[in-house]
Amino acid sequence: MTDDKVKRRLTTVLCADVYGYSRLMEADETGTLETLRRYRTAIAGLVARHDGRIVNTWGDAVIAEFASVVEAVQCAVEIQQEIANQDSEHSQPMRFRIGINLGDVMVDGSDIYGDGVNIASRLQELAEPGGVVISSSVYDQVHNKLAVGFDCLGQRPMKNVAPVTSYRVTMSGQAAGRESFTVDESPTRGREADRLRLGDRREPSSWTHVVSDLLPRLPRSIATALTVSAFLILINVFTGMHKIWFHWPVAVILFGALLRTALRHRPESDSKGER
Structure with missing residues (x-):
């Protein structure tokens, strides 16, 4: 093994x-440079606080690296908050x-490099001014560890x-709500499945959380049928599981709800007939 082997x-x-x-420099070179220096000092302090290091600063860019993915994202959020507070002045x-x-x-x-x-x-370059964009490799590590949300932008x-x-x-x-989606993505996935509000640290698999989120989105007849069915199942459970009887009334209730929903949402041309 040679000493000049590339380290990774x-x-x-x-x-x-x-x-x-460039626009800021054209408008006020001296003021822009002073502001940039002030912000770089603030950024360097925040990077050091999160156990990172400044790798390079060329032009108006700053490159930093972190051993911890969580610390890197937290640092980015604090940088944007600090700059927003100073910008207001x-x-x-x-x-x-x-x-x-x-x-x-x-x-x-x-x-x-690399x-x-x-x-x-x-x-x-994909981020909005004042914004932060992360790769999927970062998202996989931090999506359940920080009190921030995430909007999937797909593959740009x-x-x-x-x-x-x-x-x-x-x-x-x-x-x-300004997401962009690839062909195999939907607005529901972008706004609900991929955006995680994690400040409350609740278990994402909690059945009560799932039910409370799901029922309001269902058609009223189906939501009512599910509620009645759950009530009948509980009655069967608490009166003794030695005789199971809930499946027949639950099946009838659910079938009626699905049939009613299907008839209500059938195409208008089918209901009116050909003219």
Whole structure:
């Protein structure tokens, strides 16, 4: 084994970049540079607080890496919150876009290279000003560990990088509902299945949580039939399971509810007939 063998490691890469930096510099070079320096100092402090390190700063970009995926995402959220608070005091705000990826990188001294870094940079370009976009590898590690939400953006085309499934982090006070979906995705999946509100730390498999979410979305007749059926099943259970009788009335009730729903939603042309 030679000493010049390329060293690699798995790490979490955070890439932050100023949105509309050229426009800001054109409007006020001195003020923009002072603001950028102030924000870089704040970012460096937050990165250090979350046990990360600044890898590089060129132009208006900041590259940092973290050993912990959770710390990286938490740091990104705090960076955007801190910048938003400071922006409120200035007439010409400076907004950052942040991308985070967990991937394999090549190590050269204090610098890191490779697809792991490139993907983080491309994810940053997908983020909205003041927003954070993460890769699916990051999402898999943090979706049940942070009190933030996630909107699935699907697979977006990225320059010189193979498309990866990405997620937008929805922070407190940030509007949601502007997702984009691939062919095999639906708005229901994007807004409900992939967005996890985890501040309350409830068990996602709790049957009471599932029932409370499901019943309001069902047709009224079916929801009523299910409620009555559950009541009959409980009666059978508490009066003794030595004789099971609930299946017949439950079957009739459910069949009637499904038939009523099907007739109510049949195509209008079928109900009116051909003219």
